[in-house]
Amino acid sequence: MSLDLQRILAGKRALRRELAALPVAEKLRLLDDLRERELTLRRSARPPTSNVAREQPARYPAKGT
Amino acid sequence: MKIKEVIAVVNLMQADGVIECYAIGGAVGATFYLEPVATLDVDIFVSFRTEPGKLVVDPRNILDYLTSHGHSLKGEYVVIADWPVQFLPPTSPLVEEALREAVTVDVEGQPARVFTAEHLAAIALQTGRAKDKARLLQFVQAGALDAMRFEVILTRHNLLDRWRKFERQFLSGTP
Numbered sequence: 108m109s110l111d112l113q114r115i116l117a118g119k120r121a122l123r124r125e126l127a128a129l130p131v132a133e134k135l136r137l138l139d140d141l142r143e144r145e146l147t148l149r150r151s152a153r154p155p156t157s158n159v160a161r162e163q164p165a166r167y168p169a170k171g172t
Numbered sequence: 173m174k175i176k177e178v179i180a181v182v183n184l185m186q187a188d189g190v191i192e193c194y195a196i197g198g199a200v201g202a203t204f205y206l207e208p209v210a211t212l213d214v215d216i217f218v219s220f221r222t223e224p225g226k227l228v229v230d231p232r233n234i235l236d237y238l239t240s241h242g243h244s245l246k247g248e249y250v251v252i253a254d255w256p257v258q259f260l261p262p263t264s265p266l267v268e269e270a271l272r273e274a275v276t277v278d279v280e281g282q283p284a285r286v287f288t289a290e291h292l293a294a295i296a297l298q299t300g301r302a303k304d305k306a307r308l309l310q311f312v313q314a315g316a317l318d319a320m321r322f323e324v325i326l327t328r329h330n331l332l333d334r335w336r337k338f339e340r341q342f343l344s345g346t347p
Contacts, residue, residue, distance in 0.1 A: 123206075123207045123310075123313075123314070124314070126207035127205070127206050127207040127316075131203075131278075131284075132173065132176070132280045134207070134208045135175045135200075135208075135279065137208040138200060138203055139173060139175060141208060141211075142210060142212060142255070144210070145210045145212060146212070162302065
Protein backbone atom coordinates (compact mmCIF):
# COMPACT_ATOMS: atom_id res chain seq x y z
CA MET A 108 0.00 0.00 0.00
CA SER A 109 1.17 3.47 -0.86
CA LEU A 110 0.04 7.05 -0.31
CA ASP A 111 1.43 8.09 -3.68
CA LEU A 112 -1.59 9.48 -5.55
CA GLN A 113 -0.24 8.52 -8.97
CA ARG A 114 0.20 4.91 -7.84
CA ILE A 115 -3.25 4.91 -6.24
CA LEU A 116 -4.83 6.14 -9.48
CA ALA A 117 -2.86 3.60 -11.51
CA GLY A 118 -4.07 0.88 -9.15
CA LYS A 119 -7.67 2.00 -9.63
CA ARG A 120 -7.27 1.92 -13.41
CA ALA A 121 -5.77 -1.56 -13.20
CA LEU A 122 -8.68 -2.80 -11.06
CA ARG A 123 -11.19 -1.36 -13.54
CA ARG A 124 -9.38 -3.07 -16.40
CA GLU A 125 -9.46 -6.39 -14.54
CA LEU A 126 -13.17 -6.06 -13.85
CA ALA A 127 -13.89 -5.08 -17.45
CA ALA A 128 -11.99 -8.14 -18.67
CA LEU A 129 -14.11 -10.59 -16.67
CA PRO A 130 -16.42 -12.89 -18.65
CA VAL A 131 -19.75 -11.20 -19.43
CA ALA A 132 -21.74 -13.68 -17.33
CA GLU A 133 -19.54 -12.93 -14.32
CA LYS A 134 -20.01 -9.17 -14.83
CA LEU A 135 -23.78 -9.59 -15.04
CA ARG A 136 -23.70 -11.54 -11.79
CA LEU A 137 -21.82 -8.62 -10.24
CA LEU A 138 -24.60 -6.29 -11.46
CA ASP A 139 -27.11 -8.40 -9.52
CA ASP A 140 -24.95 -8.06 -6.39
CA LEU A 141 -24.35 -4.34 -6.88
CA ARG A 142 -28.07 -3.71 -7.26
CA GLU A 143 -28.84 -5.63 -4.05
CA ARG A 144 -26.23 -3.58 -2.22
CA GLU A 145 -27.54 -0.31 -3.65
CA LEU A 146 -31.11 -1.15 -2.59
CA THR A 147 -29.95 -2.06 0.93
CA LEU A 148 -28.13 1.26 1.22
CA ARG A 149 -31.14 3.17 -0.06
CA ARG A 150 -33.47 1.41 2.37
CA SER A 151 -31.24 2.35 5.31
CA ALA A 152 -30.82 5.97 4.19
CA ARG A 153 -32.89 8.84 5.57
CA PRO A 154 -35.90 9.75 3.44
CA PRO A 155 -35.02 12.61 1.10
CA THR A 156 -36.42 16.06 1.77
CA SER A 157 -38.25 17.93 -0.97
CA ASN A 158 -35.50 20.52 -1.53
CA VAL A 159 -32.79 18.02 -2.48
CA ALA A 160 -31.19 18.68 -5.89
CA ARG A 161 -31.84 15.76 -8.21
CA GLU A 162 -30.77 14.56 -11.60
CA GLN A 163 -33.39 14.76 -14.30
CA PRO A 164 -34.52 11.51 -15.93
CA ALA A 165 -33.14 10.71 -19.40
CA ARG A 166 -34.82 12.49 -22.27
CA TYR A 167 -34.03 10.56 -25.38
CA PRO A 168 -34.44 13.03 -28.24
CA ALA A 169 -37.44 12.70 -30.48
CA LYS A 170 -36.98 11.77 -34.10
CA GLY A 171 -35.78 14.60 -36.28
CA THR A 172 -34.32 16.66 -33.43
CA MET B 173 -28.25 -15.03 -12.19
CA LYS B 174 -31.28 -12.76 -12.28
CA ILE B 175 -30.30 -10.67 -15.30
CA LYS B 176 -29.93 -13.90 -17.25
CA GLU B 177 -33.59 -14.59 -16.44
CA VAL B 178 -34.50 -11.17 -17.83
CA ILE B 179 -32.64 -11.99 -21.04
CA ALA B 180 -34.38 -15.36 -21.26
CA VAL B 181 -37.80 -13.71 -20.97
CA VAL B 182 -36.98 -11.15 -23.68
CA ASN B 183 -35.69 -13.90 -25.99
CA LEU B 184 -38.96 -15.75 -25.43
CA MET B 185 -40.94 -12.59 -26.26
CA GLN B 186 -39.05 -12.41 -29.54
CA ALA B 187 -39.58 -16.10 -30.28
CA ASP B 188 -43.31 -15.69 -29.57
CA GLY B 189 -43.48 -12.74 -31.96
CA VAL B 190 -44.38 -10.10 -29.38
CA ILE B 191 -41.41 -7.98 -30.40
CA GLU B 192 -39.52 -7.96 -33.68
CA CYS B 193 -36.09 -7.49 -32.22
CA TYR B 194 -34.49 -6.06 -29.12
CA ALA B 195 -31.19 -4.81 -27.80
CA ILE B 196 -29.97 -4.15 -24.29
CA GLY B 197 -28.84 -0.58 -23.71
CA GLY B 198 -28.05 1.63 -20.72
CA ALA B 199 -25.77 0.58 -17.88
CA VAL B 200 -26.46 -3.13 -18.36
CA GLY B 201 -25.53 -2.86 -22.03
CA ALA B 202 -22.36 -0.97 -21.12
CA THR B 203 -21.40 -3.77 -18.73
CA PHE B 204 -20.87 -6.06 -21.73
CA TYR B 205 -17.85 -3.86 -22.59
CA LEU B 206 -16.81 -2.16 -19.33
CA GLU B 207 -16.51 -2.88 -15.65
CA PRO B 208 -19.90 -3.33 -13.96
CA VAL B 209 -21.45 -0.16 -12.49
CA ALA B 210 -24.39 -0.26 -10.09
CA THR B 211 -27.73 0.28 -11.76
CA LEU B 212 -31.27 -0.20 -10.58
CA ASP B 213 -33.01 -1.05 -13.84
CA VAL B 214 -32.61 -2.64 -17.25
CA ASP B 215 -33.23 -0.71 -20.48
CA ILE B 216 -34.41 -2.90 -23.34
CA PHE B 217 -34.89 -1.16 -26.68
CA VAL B 218 -37.40 -2.93 -28.86
CA SER B 219 -38.87 -2.59 -32.29
CA PHE B 220 -42.60 -3.03 -32.10
CA ARG B 221 -44.85 -4.59 -34.63
CA THR B 222 -46.95 -1.63 -35.73
CA GLU B 223 -50.35 -2.08 -37.24
CA PRO B 224 -50.82 -0.57 -40.71
CA GLY B 225 -51.92 3.05 -40.50
CA LYS B 226 -50.86 3.40 -36.86
CA LEU B 227 -48.01 5.76 -36.15
CA VAL B 228 -48.09 5.66 -32.37
CA VAL B 229 -46.22 2.78 -30.78
CA ASP B 230 -48.50 0.71 -28.62
CA PRO B 231 -46.76 -1.25 -25.85
CA ARG B 232 -49.97 -3.03 -24.82
CA ASN B 233 -48.97 -6.31 -26.48
CA ILE B 234 -45.78 -6.40 -24.46
CA LEU B 235 -47.49 -5.56 -21.20
CA ASP B 236 -50.33 -8.04 -21.78
CA TYR B 237 -47.86 -10.77 -22.67
CA LEU B 238 -45.67 -10.18 -19.63
CA THR B 239 -48.50 -9.89 -17.12
CA SER B 240 -50.06 -13.07 -18.53
CA HIS B 241 -46.70 -14.75 -17.87
CA GLY B 242 -46.80 -13.71 -14.20
CA HIS B 243 -44.70 -10.55 -14.28
CA SER B 244 -45.96 -7.46 -12.47
CA LEU B 245 -46.08 -3.81 -13.50
CA LYS B 246 -44.53 -1.09 -11.37
CA GLY B 247 -45.01 2.38 -12.82
CA GLU B 248 -43.18 2.54 -16.12
CA TYR B 249 -41.47 -0.78 -15.46
CA VAL B 250 -42.21 -4.46 -15.74
CA VAL B 251 -40.64 -6.42 -12.91
CA ILE B 252 -38.86 -9.52 -14.23
CA ALA B 253 -36.77 -11.64 -11.86
CA ASP B 254 -36.79 -8.75 -9.35
CA TRP B 255 -35.32 -6.35 -11.92
CA PRO B 256 -37.41 -3.37 -13.06
CA VAL B 257 -37.24 -3.55 -16.85
CA GLN B 258 -38.15 -0.66 -19.12
CA PHE B 259 -39.09 -1.37 -22.72
CA LEU B 260 -38.20 1.60 -24.88
CA PRO B 261 -38.98 2.29 -28.53
CA PRO B 262 -36.15 3.72 -30.63
CA THR B 263 -36.69 7.46 -30.29
CA SER B 264 -34.09 8.78 -32.72
CA PRO B 265 -32.38 7.70 -35.94
CA LEU B 266 -29.29 6.95 -33.84
CA VAL B 267 -31.15 4.53 -31.58
CA GLU B 268 -32.91 2.98 -34.60
CA GLU B 269 -29.51 2.32 -36.14
CA ALA B 270 -28.14 1.00 -32.84
CA LEU B 271 -31.04 -1.45 -32.66
CA ARG B 272 -30.49 -2.60 -36.26
CA GLU B 273 -26.75 -3.06 -35.81
CA ALA B 274 -26.78 -4.59 -32.32
CA VAL B 275 -24.64 -7.67 -31.79
CA THR B 276 -25.46 -11.02 -30.26
CA VAL B 277 -23.35 -12.07 -27.29
CA ASP B 278 -23.37 -15.48 -25.69
CA VAL B 279 -24.19 -15.42 -21.97
CA GLU B 280 -23.57 -18.93 -20.68
CA GLY B 281 -25.25 -20.53 -23.66
CA GLN B 282 -27.97 -17.92 -24.03
CA PRO B 283 -27.97 -15.27 -26.75
CA ALA B 284 -28.21 -11.67 -25.61
CA ARG B 285 -28.58 -8.88 -28.14
CA VAL B 286 -26.76 -5.72 -27.08
CA PHE B 287 -25.90 -2.35 -28.63
CA THR B 288 -22.34 -2.07 -29.94
CA ALA B 289 -19.88 -0.17 -27.74
CA GLU B 290 -19.73 2.63 -30.33
CA HIS B 291 -23.50 3.04 -30.40
CA LEU B 292 -23.74 2.98 -26.59
CA ALA B 293 -21.08 5.69 -26.46
CA ALA B 294 -22.80 7.79 -29.15
CA ILE B 295 -26.15 7.48 -27.39
CA ALA B 296 -24.50 8.55 -24.12
CA LEU B 297 -23.05 11.59 -25.90
CA GLN B 298 -26.43 12.43 -27.40
CA THR B 299 -28.34 11.95 -24.12
CA GLY B 300 -25.78 14.05 -22.29
CA ARG B 301 -26.64 13.76 -18.60
CA ALA B 302 -23.78 13.71 -16.07
CA LYS B 303 -23.91 9.93 -15.77
CA ASP B 304 -23.96 9.54 -19.56
CA LYS B 305 -20.81 11.64 -19.81
CA ALA B 306 -19.22 9.53 -17.07
CA ARG B 307 -20.09 6.39 -19.05
CA LEU B 308 -18.68 7.85 -22.25
CA LEU B 309 -15.48 8.64 -20.39
CA GLN B 310 -15.35 5.02 -19.18
CA PHE B 311 -15.63 3.80 -22.77
CA VAL B 312 -12.79 6.06 -23.89
CA GLN B 313 -10.50 5.31 -20.94
CA ALA B 314 -11.10 1.57 -21.29
CA GLY B 315 -10.11 1.71 -24.96
CA ALA B 316 -13.41 -0.01 -25.75
CA LEU B 317 -14.23 2.05 -28.85
CA ASP B 318 -13.18 1.52 -32.44
CA ALA B 319 -12.22 5.12 -33.28
CA MET B 320 -13.09 4.88 -36.99
CA ARG B 321 -16.46 3.25 -36.38
CA PHE B 322 -17.27 5.76 -33.63
CA GLU B 323 -16.40 8.74 -35.81
CA VAL B 324 -18.54 7.45 -38.67
CA ILE B 325 -21.52 7.17 -36.30
CA LEU B 326 -20.91 10.64 -34.84
CA THR B 327 -20.66 12.14 -38.34
CA ARG B 328 -23.82 10.40 -39.57
CA HIS B 329 -25.83 11.67 -36.61
CA ASN B 330 -24.41 15.20 -36.43
CA LEU B 331 -22.69 14.65 -33.11
CA LEU B 332 -19.17 15.70 -34.03
CA ASP B 333 -19.44 19.19 -32.54
CA ARG B 334 -20.75 17.75 -29.33
CA TRP B 335 -17.88 15.23 -29.32
CA ARG B 336 -15.26 17.96 -29.85
CA LYS B 337 -16.74 19.85 -26.90
CA PHE B 338 -16.66 16.68 -24.80
CA GLU B 339 -13.02 16.09 -25.79
CA ARG B 340 -12.08 19.64 -24.78
CA GLN B 341 -13.95 19.36 -21.51
CA PHE B 342 -12.92 15.91 -20.36
CA LEU B 343 -10.17 14.37 -22.45
CA SER B 344 -7.43 16.96 -22.59
CA GLY B 345 -4.68 15.51 -20.42
CA THR B 346 -6.34 12.10 -19.93
CA PRO B 347 -3.62 9.47 -19.43
